[in-house]
Amino acid sequence: MRLKRFANIDPIEQHTSLKQFKRWRQERIRRLKMKDYSFTVPNVEPDIAYLENNRKWPSITWVGHSTFFIQFGGLNIITDPVWSTQMAFQKRLSPPGIPIEDVPPIDVVLISHSHYDHLNINSLRRLIGSRHLLVPAGLGAKLKKKGFIRIHELHWWESVMLNGVKFTFVPSQHSTRRNPWDTNSSHWGGFIIERPTSRSGKLVGRVSGLAAEPKTADGSEAQAQIASTAEPATERLHPFFNERGQAERPIISDFPTIYFAGDSGYFQGFKEIGRRYPIDVALLPIGAYEPEWFMAPQHITPEQALQAFEDIGAKWFVPMHYGAFKLADDTPREALDRLEAERRKRRIPDEQILTLPLGETWRLSGK
Structure with a gap:
């Protein structure tokens, strides 16, 4: 049976030839010597x-x-779980914000x-809890072979209720x-997390009984709001973060x-996503974009990330996909600068x- 191959919406040239890869590697050897990773x-x-x-x-x-721990509607959610200490022989630049042994179920x-850098099997295995996996079409069979059983495969615009x-x-x-033979054999995409509506999305599944309210020692429901014992230590942060007043987060x-x-x-799909969904918070990548001649089909630049932010019409933008690994030739500081x-140029407030600093929890509700 012929292997199904997935494609992008916009017709683009994927820079995946051996000749292009060798050119990038040769350029990278020179560039990294001049980069400041302090x-x-x-x-x-x-x-x-x-x-x-x-x-x-x-x-x-x-x-x-691209790993976030998100709490929403009584669920503990993890995105793209990767706690690896290195990626492609490059050591991790900053430790994970939450040690994997401390991650709640x-x-x-x-x-x-x-x-x-988005799916690490060892990290996924070490997470505890029921771990219902929502994955792109074509990826389920591979994960089942690794021993995972609670899997929902989704095509673009399909939804599942949990x-x-x-x-x-x-x-x-x-x-x-993931290997030389499975190129584009599974899909790729992002996720919208929301309260149920009938706006859009083909509903393809429903799962119940995933989570329960935490209990205290006497069996009663634990208080929903626990007093913080670890306020962000902004005086220890880099000035770039201090300038934004990290302790003050919007409700x-x-x-x-x-x-x-x-x-x-x-791609133009950002506009369609924004047309379909009234997005409050957008978690968007800003790193691994250099050299742009090689990375552009795969990774947005910081400037393009802000264009995507405006395309989807979100209210808040949390940058991600930078600062952990040397996947390309840009540095974390370059991406932020x-x-x-570009924010100033576009006059975005x-x-x-x-x-976000690694490990900080942004509480989106004031209760």
């Missing part, structure tokens, strides 16, 4: 006590790269695509490969709509872009 994304002490006891109020904690895992929370798989511009609502973009080059320069 700046690293700061870490703050994660508020594990709050995360363990919170089952009511929405929150977002950046673990690193996971109800739902969102996997955007199969690349190794404990009253709606997850919709939306397009991105990318590709997939949104009990059920904000969250868009996790996964990995993507710039270009993001800031400073408070709409939240550069």
Whole structure:
């Protein structure tokens, strides 16, 4: 049987030839010698006590790269789980915001695509909890062979309901490969997390009984709001983060709509996503874009990330996909500096872009 190959919406040239790869590698040897990696994304002490006891109020904690710990509608959600200490022989630049042994039980895992910096099998195995996997079409069989059984495959615009929370798989511009023979044999995309509506998305499944309210020692429901014992230590952070007043985070609502973009080059699909969904928070990539002649089909630049932010009409933008690994020739500081320069050029209000330190929990509800 012929292997199914997935494709992008926009017709693009994928820079995957051996000749192009060799050219990039030769350029990279010269460039990396001139790069300054002295700046690293700061870490703050994660508020594990709050995360363990919170089952009511929405929150977002950046673990690193494209890994977020999200609490929404009583569910503990993890995106693109990667706790690897290195990637392609390059050591991790900053430790994960939450040690994997401290991660609370996971109800739902969102996997955007199969690349190794977005899907690490060992990390996935070490997570505890029911771990219902929502994955792109074509990836389920591979994960079943690895021993995972709670899997929902989704095509673009398909949705699944889990404990009253709606997850919709939306397009991105990318590709997939884990070995030389499986190129584009599974799909790629992002996810919309929202309260159920009838706006859009083909409902393809429903799962119940994923999560329960945490209990105290006497069996009663734990308080929904636990006092923080680990406020962000802003005085220890790099000035770039201090300028934005990291301790002050906006309060949104009990059920904000969250868009996790996964990995993507710039494409017109961002506008369609924005047309279909009133997005509150957009988790968008800003790194691994250099050299642009090679990376553009796969990864957006910081400037394109802001264009995507405007395309989808989101209210807040949390940058991701930078600061963890040397996947390309740009540095974490370069990505942030270009993001800031473009923000000023576009006159986007400073408070709409939240550069989260690793480990900080943004509580999206004021309750």
